[in-house]
Amino acid sequence: MEPYDALDAIDPFAAATRAFDRLKGALAGPESTELSHHELEDLVGLQGRELLRLLFQGHLDLREKREREQIRQTADRVVRGADGQIRPHREVGHSRLLACVFGTVTVTRTAWRGKGQTSVHPADAELSLPAHLHSHGLRRLAVLEAVRGSYDQAKEAIDRSCGKVLGKRQAEQLVVAAAADIDAFYQHKIPLPSAAATALVLQVDGKGIVMVRR
Numbered sequence: 001m002e003p004y005d006a007l008d009a010i011d012p013f014a015a016a017t018r019a020f021d022r023l024k025g026a027l028a029g030p031e032s033t034e035l036s037h038h039e040l041e042d043l044v045g046l047q048g049r050e051l052l053r054l055l056f057q058g059h060l061d062l063r064e065k066r067e068r069e070q071i072r073q074t075a076d077r078v079v080r081g082a083d084g085q086i087r088p089h090r091e092v093g094h095s096r097l098l099a100c101v102f103g104t105v106t107v108t109r110t111a112w113r114g115k116g117q118t119s120v121h122p123a124d125a126e127l128s129l130p131a132h133l134h135s136h137g138l139r140r141l142a143v144l145e146a147v148r149g150s151y152d153q154a155k156e157a158i159d160r161s162c163g164k165v166l167g168k169r170q171a172e173q174l175v176v177a178a179a180a181d182i183d184a185f186y187q188h189k190i191p192l193p194s195a196a197a198t199a200l201v202l203q204v205d206g207k208g209i210v211m212v213r214r
Contacts, residue, residue, distance in 0.1 A: 019050055023044070063109075080120075087113055090110055090112050104165060141161075
C-alpha cells in the first residue's frame, strides 16, 4: 500500500501520480521488453488496480479537504440528525474504512456531535456510504459471482479481480443480505382480487400472422 508523505497533504493525488509514474517506468524500461504478454498483463493488472485505488483515495481526500474549507466559510452552519435535534459541536478527522472493488480506502470526514446524541456525518450521506464496511459495488460483485457457483469460487473470483477485500463468510453474509427483500417484493407484486365490476380489457394484434390465400 502506498505510504503518504507531506506532499500528499497539498495534493491529494500525489500518491496516485507516483504510482502511475512507477507503472509507466516499468513498462517503458528495458526489462519490460523481455516480458511475455501474460507477464505484462499481470504487471498492469496488479499495479493498475493499486493505481485505481489510490485515485479513489485521492478523490476522497480531496472531498475531505473541501469539506473543511466549506466549514470554515460557513461557521454558522446548522446540522441536524435524523431525530431532528441540532448537533452543535463538530470534530474533523473522523475516519472509517471502505472496502471497494479496487481495494480498501479510508474515508475521512467531519463529525457533528451533541451530548448524549449519536454523531452525524453529512459527508456519509453525500457519498451514500453503506452502514458497514463493503461498498455497493463489492456487494453487487459478490452476488453476481455467488450465483454462478459456490462461495469458495465466488471468493476466488473476487480475489483475482479485487485483491483480498472479502472473506468467504463475509461473501455469504452479503448475498443473504441482498436477498432479504425478495419475499416482500413478490408479495407486493401479487394482484388484488377482481370484483364483478372490474373491467377485463384484451388487446389483440394480428401483425405477423401469415395469411394463406385459397
